[in-house]
Amino acid sequence: MRDRSRWVCATVRRLALLGCVVLLALLCAAPPAAARISAGQTGFRVLDYDARLDLRRPGTLHGRVTVTLVVTGRLPPVLIFDAAGLRIERVSSHSGAPLPFRTDGAHLRLPSSRLRPVAKRLRLDFRYSATAGRGLRWRGEQISAMFHTRRWLVCVDQPAARATLTLRLLVPRALTAIAVGEPRGRSDARPNGSLYTFRLSTPHSPYLYGFAVGRFRRVVLRRGGRRYLVASVRHREVELRRVAKRLPEMTAFFEAKAGVALPGKRFSLVVLEGAAAQELAQMAFVGARYVDLLLRDPHEDWLLAHELAHQWWGNRVTNRTWSHFWLHEGLVTFMVAAYKEQRWGRAAYEREIQLFRRRYRTIVSLGKDRPLVHDRWRLSSEMGGPLPYSKGALILHLLREKLGTPRFWRALRRFTRRFQGKLVVTADFRRALERELGAPLAAFFRRHVFGTGLAGEERK
Ligand SMILES: [Zn+2]
Numbered sequence: 001m002r003d004r005s006r007w008v009c010a011t012v013r014r015l016a017l018l019g020c021v022v023l024l025a026l027l028c029a030a031p032p033a034a035a036r037i038s039a040g041q042t043g044f045r046v047l048d049y050d051a052r053l054d055l056r057r058p059g060t061l062h063g064r065v066t067v068t069l070v071v072t073g074r075l076p077p078v079l080i081f082d083a084a085g086l087r088i089e090r091v092s093s094h095s096g097a098p099l100p101f102r103t104d105g106a107h108l109r110l111p112s113s114r115l116r117p118v119a120k121r122l123r124l125d126f127r128y129s130a131t132a133g134r135g136l137r138w139r140g141e142q143i144s145a146m147f148h149t150r151r152w153l154v155c156v157d158q159p160a161a162r163a164t165l166t167l168r169l170l171v172p173r174a175l176t177a178i179a180v181g182e183p184r185g186r187s188d189a190r191p192n193g194s195l196y197t198f199r200l201s202t203p204h205s206p207y208l209y210g211f212a213v214g215r216f217r218r219v220v221l222r223r224g225g226r227r228y229l230v231a232s233v234r235h236r237e238v239e240l241r242r243v244a245k246r247l248p249e250m251t252a253f254f255e256a257k258a259g260v261a262l263p264g265k266r267f268s269l270v271v272l273e274g275a276a277a278q279e280l281a282q283m284a285f286v287g288a289r290y291v292d293l294l295l296r297d298p299h300e301d302w303l304l305a306h307e308l309a310h311q312w313w314g315n316r317v318t319n320r321t322w323s324h325f326w327l328h329e330g331l332v333t334f335m336v337a338a339y340k341e342q343r344w345g346r347a348a349y350e351r352e353i354q355l356f357r358r359r360y361r362t363i364v365s366l367g368k369d370r371p372l373v374h375d376r377w378r379l380s381s382e383m384g385g386p387l388p389y390s391k392g393a394l395i396l397h398l399l400r401e402k403l404g405t406p407r408f409w410r411a412l413r414r415f416t417r418r419f420q421g422k423l424v425v426t427a428d429f430r431r432a433l434e435r436e437l438g439a440p441l442a443a444f445f446r447r448h449v450f451g452t453g454l455a456g457e458e459r460k
Pocket of ligand 1: 310329
């Protein structure tokens, strides 16, 4: 057990490391106008992306993506795709005929008058290039892409716009590619490059797409029919194996609480140089500094648990809009505390709850408390940064106390099983809890989720 001074140091380190998690919260709390504009389009839905990305030239990505849409009603006069910062070279129909389009640096507008669906399907081909920036990073030889998918793929970048993905990555011959989905082979028959193919056959939100390229050392661990891969440029195999060995017990815990097996029965953890803390489909990125910390102290397992827990809450039970983001981050932050309770004892759970309280009190003292559900986006500074994490997790803790532990876990299992692979809003979660409780929770949600303040927390 850690003594107090060590705990304080660990907490300080953790707050520093949390910076990237919070940064992600801020970034996705305030998507640029492009993401907002593509939301709420009717008349079509994206089914699949088939992308080929040439990454052989440092700092530049040359891309081609075929987007398959299903027409669900009357097409809008203009189809809008997110393409932030992308240089669009050509748009064509499946027949190869070029199509007129307009871009404004953030999104791509395609008039629908020239589109001819076949059996209610449309296939559109986009050729473009992207340069390094937010969401697409070159760091020495290492390349990574995550979260801000609209910055490296023409797409409808909304959580509700879930689609399957084929990713073909053409990378320098000496480097290895790891990406979302199942590996479908590698071919070296390209000048100066290797072509890696991955297929994500379960529809996921585009923000969960991503890949990493580098000189990775990797270990694969197979346990109970699950496959775990841990890869890093600078960690030794023995170190990666120590990290990998933590994953089966964490998986078992989350599977029991979710009532759902690890999605895809696979999980890849890629350690990136620099800061990283991002879940992806059947995968996650963490920073090398965090892994160093975890190797020094196995109690510092919070980020590993956090990103793994997203494989259920966030990746498979997904908020319909970012307005319900607390369902991802509050739930997962709470699940880290619950995992720690099982792994390290009740005191570890209490320490996590105290940490959430301290952070929440700081938010309140800065005058940044606000309802957890917003009906529209505002400035990122108004989202309260860590609010969905800390306040969200505290609300889960309060609900656990209100329902009683066995009933709370039954309700969470009910919710997760019912909505796996589906989109949710806060009311779906409330109803799952109410069914288990046998009593309404509308007043509790009105006060804590849709209001400001939190019962008793400010005084503790
Ligand atoms: Zn998270």
